[in-house]
Amino acid sequence: MTRKSRTDRRVDLIDAARRAIIRHGTEGVGLNHVAEEAGLTSGAVLYHYPNLSELLVDAHHAGMERFYELRLKRISGMRDPAEKLVVTIRSGLPHGPDDPDVRLLNELGGAAARNRMYALLLTTLYDRQVAMYQSILETGGALGTFTLTDDSLVIARNLVALEDAYGYRITARHPVIGPDEAVDLILAYARTATGNPLKTSH
Amino acid sequence: MTRKSRTDRRVDLIDAARRAIIRHGTEGVGLNHVAEEAGLTSGAVLYHYPNLSELLVDAHHAGMERFYELRLKRISGMRDPAEKLVVTIRSGLPHGPDDPDVRLLNELGGAAARNRMYALLLTTLYDRQVAMYQSILETGGALGTFTLTDDSLVIARNLVALEDAYGYRITARHPVIGPDEAVDLILAYARTATGNPLKTSH
DNA sequence: TCAAGATTTAAACCCGTATTCAAAAACAAG
DNA sequence: CTTGTTTTTGAATACGGGTTTAAATCTTGA
Numbered sequence: 001m002t003r004k005s006r007t008d009r010r011v012d013l014i015d016a017a018r019r020a021i022i023r024h025g026t027e028g029v030g031l032n033h034v035a036e037e038a039g040l041t042s043g044a045v046l047y048h049y050p051n052l053s054e055l056l057v058d059a060h061h062a063g064m065e066r067f068y069e070l071r072l073k074r075i076s077g078m079r080d081p082a083e084k085l086v087v088t089i090r091s092g093l094p095h096g097p098d099d100p101d102v103r104l105l106n107e108l109g110g111a112a113a114r115n116r117m118y119a120l121l122l123t124t125l126y127d128r129q130v131a132m133y134q135s136i137l138e139t140g141g142a143l144g145t146f147t148l149t150d151d152s153l154v155i156a157r158n159l160v161a162l163e164d165a166y167g168y169r170i171t172a173r174h175p176v177i178g179p180d181e182a183v184d185l186i187l188a189y190a191r192t193a194t195g196n197p198l199k200t201s202h
Numbered sequence: 203m204t205r206k207s208r209t210d211r212r213v214d215l216i217d218a219a220r221r222a223i224i225r226h227g228t229e230g231v232g233l234n235h236v237a238e239e240a241g242l243t244s245g246a247v248l249y250h251y252p253n254l255s256e257l258l259v260d261a262h263h264a265g266m267e268r269f270y271e272l273r274l275k276r277i278s279g280m281r282d283p284a285e286k287l288v289v290t291i292r293s294g295l296p297h298g299p300d301d302p303d304v305r306l307l308n309e310l311g312g313a314a315a316r317n318r319m320y321a322l323l324l325t326t327l328y329d330r331q332v333a334m335y336q337s338i339l340e341t342g343g344a345l346g347t348f349t350l351t352d353d354s355l356v357i358a359r360n361l362v363a364l365e366d367a368y369g370y371r372i373t374a375r376h377p378v379i380g381p382d383e384a385v386d387l388i389l390a391y392a393r394t395a396t397g398n399p400l401k402t403s404h
Numbered sequence: 405t406c407a408a409g410a411t412t413t414a415a416a417c418c419c420g421t422a423t424t425c426a427a428a429a430a431c432a433a434g
Numbered sequence: 435c436t437t438g439t440t441t442t443t444g445a446a447t448a449c450g451g452g453t454t455t456a457a458a459t460c461t462t463g464a
Contacts, residue, residue, distance in 0.1 A: 025312055027229040031452060044412050109311035110227060112374035119374040154390045165363035172314035172321040188356045192394050246442050
């Protein structure tokens, strides 16, 4: 073992790749971009990774995992399903047009239609987010906090869909729809779907 | 003037570019791809267009215009706002994972975060679609067909957002969510938002 | 300190890119 | 058919891509 373990070095490269992808796009990013971001040469990158595309897949995979885990952590200590729901909606949206995590996810939207690996990653993430919302909705329904107008699966799918779409609008710098406006829009749906006023905490 | 006018030849190239973009992605498409799709050489393409990126922008622009105009045409002869709404929801979704028009739109999702031109095109299309929905909702409200639970702008924005998101899921080949399922999901929201049963016509 | 191993670099390689340009081909009009 | 113009080709240019490899550097353990 040297100063940094083999896996640690790969983690660094994954992070460099993540930044490079955001800067140049999944299909526009090059080995030199990643190397520059990592403070190395392209050869050194390829010493740790067999080829570029594998590194890019790992970078996307890691980015998704981080995004999802962060969302779970945000609501880990909460009891009230209504509060959980509001916080979860917020955590699914980018903080601004340059939010790195969402930027990374949005890069895959087009590529997923051509690349089975990326398609699988994206649909898996979607389904996990749906399950996350569904769990909140179900417990809220059981506790009487929510009165669901539809099957929880339907509402959950629509909530994640709304997040995704407004994420795209925000990263595309829509002049009117920012993070706050997107939250309001999604909450408008969540309120009618749950029958809960869902007050935002500030 | 020769057999084909200058603008006609450009239209052919735009269509070739559209197909090439779908095959290789906005950032992965090359001059040779477009030329091959048009049955020409790269030099001939550049004889009609000053450079590749300008052609790509035109191709995206034309694709959006076609997509939007087609949606308007679908509901042009209809009276009943409920019927209009259902048809419009359908026309906003891809027919399947390989639907060319939606594939083209999805290509821009990631690029819009890096390219101001693409961002403008996408947000403009979004706003126009919102206006289209809003018009349907407003007339339905005026006629008493709809009883809107929210401002028509809010509902319209959410409807377009849902279309966009499910378009991505469908083109990414989600194993469960296809065009029919997506329609049902969006209709679930539309029903609660309009207070109308919104029967699908078959 | 020294030797062995791991890591990084720099250069070479080959392939593909956008773009330019002179020559060839296709075409329209006289 | 011939002339003049438009269009297309194919080659040349110059650059950048990913990947490989030998040499140089750095790190660790003895």
